[in-house]
Amino acid sequence: MQIYDSVQKKKVPFEPIIPRKASIYVCGPTVYDDAHLGHARSSLSFDLLARTLRALRYEVTMGKNFTDIDDKIIKKIQETGQSLEEITTHYIARYLEDMRALGVQDADIKPKATESLEAIESMIQRLIDQDNAYIISNGDVYFDTSKDTHYGSISHQVGDDATNQSRVEHTSEKRNPKDFALWKACQSHDEICFDTAFSRGRPGWHIECSAMIEKHFEGNDQYSIDIHGGGADLLFPHHENEAAQSRCATGHELAKYWMHNGFVNINGEKMSKSLGNSFFVKDALTIYDGEILRNYLISVHYRNDFNFNEEDLLSSKKRLDRLYRLKKRISPTGTSKPNKTFQKAILEAMSDDMNISVALALVDEMISEANDKLDANPKDKGIKKETMANIEFIHELLGLGGKEPFSYFQLGIDEATKYKIESLIAARNEAKKAKDYAKSDAIRDKITAMGISLMDTAEGTLWEKV
RNA sequence: GGCGACAUCGCCAAGCGGUAAGGCCGCAGCCUGCAAAGCUGCUAUCCCCGGUUCAAAUCCGGGUGUCGCCUCCA
Numbered sequence: 001m002q003i004y005d006s007v008q009k010k011k012v013p014f015e016p017i018i019p020r021k022a023s024i025y026v027c028g029p030t031v032y033d034d035a036h037l038g039h040a041r042s043s044l045s046f047d048l049l050a051r052t053l054r055a056l057r058y059e060v061t062m063g064k065n066f067t068d069i070d071d072k073i074i075k076k077i078q079e080t081g082q083s084l085e086e087i088t089t090h091y092i093a094r095y096l097e098d099m100r101a102l103g104v105q106d107a108d109i110k111p112k113a114t115e116s117l118e119a120i121e122s123m124i125q126r127l128i129d130q131d132n133a134y135i136i137s138n139g140d141v142y143f144d145t146s147k148d149t150h151y152g153s154i155s156h157q158v159g160d161d162a163t164n165q166s167r168v169e170h171t172s173e174k175r176n177p178k179d180f181a182l183w184k185a186c187q188s189h190d191e192i193c194f195d196t197a198f199s200r201g202r203p204g205w206h207i208e209c210s211a212m213i214e215k216h217f218e219g220n221d222q223y224s225i226d227i228h229g230g231g232a233d234l235l236f237p238h239h240e241n242e243a244a245q246s247r248c249a250t251g252h253e254l255a256k257y258w259m260h261n262g263f264v265n266i267n268g269e270k271m272s273k274s275l276g277n278s279f280f281v282k283d284a285l286t287i288y289d290g291e292i293l294r295n296y297l298i299s300v301h302y303r304n305d306f307n308f309n310e311e312d313l314l315s316s317k318k319r320l321d322r323l324y325r326l327k328k329r330i331s332p333t334g335t336s337k338p339n340k341t342f343q344k345a346i347l348e349a350m351s352d353d354m355n356i357s358v359a360l361a362l363v364d365e366m367i368s369e370a371n372d373k374l375d376a377n378p379k380d381k382g383i384k385k386e387t388m389a390n391i392e393f394i395h396e397l398l399g400l401g402g403k404e405p406f407s408y409f410q411l412g413i414d415e416a417t418k419y420k421i422e423s424l425i426a427a428r429n430e431a432k433k434a435k436d437y438a439k440s441d442a443i444r445d446k447i448t449a450m451g452i453s454l455m456d457t458a459e460g461t462l463w464e465k466v
Numbered sequence: 467g468g469c470g471a472c473a474u475c476g477c478c479a480a481g482c483g484g485u486a487a488g489g490c491c492g493c494a495g496c497c498u499g500c501a502a503a504g505c506u507g508c509u510a511u512c513c514c515c516g517g518u519u520c521a522a523a524u525c526c527g528g529g530u531g532u533c534g535c536c537u538c539c540a
Contacts, residue, residue: 009470011482029540042540072538157469157536205538231540236469238539261540262471268532272539299489300479305472305533312478315490322489325503357480361488371504375497437499444501455503462503 001056001351003049003227004303005257006235007154011353014053014227017220017256022058024050025213025255026107027230027238030067031091032076035098036278037264037297037308038231038271044294045261045302045354046229047104047399052350055397063109063225065212066092069202074192084192088112098281101290102297103399111212113203119211120203121196123249124182128198132248136173139185139199145178148244154258155236180241182207206241214250221252228255232303235260262305264297271308279308288313289411295320295400298356319364320400321409321464326367327391328405328462329374336385338393342366350397359398366390378458409464421452425461428454 001014016022026046029039046062053060068088076087096106113120124141127133132147145151152158181204186193193200217225224246230239239258246254263270266277284293296316300306342362349358370387377383395402410418424447431440444454447463455462 027540030538036540038540040540045540070538155469155535232471233535233539236535237537263534263540265533270534270539274539303471304479307478309478312490315478319489329504355480357488361480364488368505372506375505432499435499441500448502453502456498456501457503464503 001053001058002353003257003259004353006232006260007258012257014257016058016226017223020058022053022060022227023063023217023219023225024060024227024229025063025065025209025217025225026228027209027234028064028066028107028110029091029095030070030072031088031095032070032072033091035095035281036271037281037284038278039095040099040102040281040293041264041297041302041306042229042231042261043099043104044102044297046259048298048302048350048354048356049227049229049259050105051397051399052347052354055347056351061109061217062105062107063111063212063216064107065209066095066110066112067205067208068092068112068114069192070205077192084114088114094282098285101285102281102294103291103402109216111216113208113212116208116212116215117194117203119215120207123211123214123245124203124207125197126249127182127245130248132245133182134175135198138187139183139201140181141183141185141198141204142174142179143182143241143245143248144175145180145244146176148248150247151178151244152240154243155240157236157240178237180204180206180237182245206238207245209238210242210246210249210254213246213254219252223253223256224250225255227257227259229259229261232260232262261302264306264308266308268307288317291400291403291408292317292320298398299360301356302354319360322367323363323391323394323401324403324405324408326370326387327401328409329371330384330387331405333381333384333388335388335392336382338389339366339386342390343393346394346397356398363394363398363400411465413465417450421447421450421463425454425463429461 002011003014004011014022024046026042029035050060050062066088068084073084073087076082077084080087092112100106124133127143128135128141131144133141133143135141183196183198183201184204185199185201192202194202213224219225228239228242235258243254264279265271266279269275269277271278281293292313296313297306299316346359346362349355349362352358370383370390373380373383391401394400413421424443428440428443428447431437431443447454451466453464453466455464
């Protein structure tokens, strides 16, 4: 397995710290609102990574946190009058629901900041004791970036000198411009606060990931985990800061490899709340099935920017339709072993830093070949069984093609409509039998107008929702 | 101001020095009562200008353009 390490900025062989095991930690969402397409992209990227490693027989442990203490959550509490727990419980459930709809496998470890306070306090206390962190007059605790000689080694962002026109606010009491808050002391009574030895307050953003990783993963004396992932925007400062505080507190590096997924753009611009162009997963799901969205969102390599638009979504759906049409064609049938050459080729593609384009091209090729063979030998059970096994393999590796094919083509059709379609088809077939083609074509036009496409096959007339 | 990414057929998208995968769309054919589906065939020299090399979309230099990070952000 080769992966692209965004710290080394090149593809490197994946050599886990414990042979045959892979520990992955991905920065999860702050739970104050529903998941948007960017969250989906990140989840999907690392879902594919975990699936690929599992297919390569690695024992994968995936951790993904929920940030459930944060300024934005506090703001939501003030706006809605709901409790912190009510808000975060709701959005955590919503997030998991949306990601499952996209076929994302649940993380093995799902820590929350509120459940990691001891680990957070312990790490901050150690940093203070080591003089890597300091407390300012209002009780805030800051990490002293000048104490970490490797600060900057993750993002390669350096220089907080006079030429740096960073927009960071310079708190007068900060020793260095890049120092960041490990702990934010309470300034008033209506805030969410926790007691610690240093002050009453709440954790800063970066510390939770470091503390959670220390708490949940063992690692070795060089690294805590194998792979740390997240969106490209987290590289700096979030991951740089995580790395720094972990390095200083634990004496070893946080992660052996760092991976970052690209953004989702809408009309060529980064999707973000402030631009008002964010797109919720739940809204997309009311129009398109989760698997169709999944198929679309994974179709671009995870490191590239993704330009979301409906036209491309529809063309990628047609690609998925081909897979299900083949599955429909061979159903019902048993299953045997997947074709070795196919299996090997697709695993090789995914092992190359998840080259999804090549993997999907191989799927297309497999579909064409199977159709070709079935054209020649429509009843060959061996072909059918191997094809079914191939599709099952695709489902396991890429999370595609797992549905019952007839239902796939009838998504969103209610029973009454279904009955109507089928009775129209019966009427059409009678007209066809009587060679009254004017009538049969008129009926077909009526069905087409309903958004249904007909296929006359040896097994009878089949229909699909377009 | 600092750091970085990207630019390949109408659209999406592989390619990582050896002579341009795949999908969508389009055209032609087979099949079909006609369609649909399926199958077959057809459609690009890679933003521009230099350079290295027997050989470059792929490496180097210089442009142009688009985007991102440096502030909460997947």
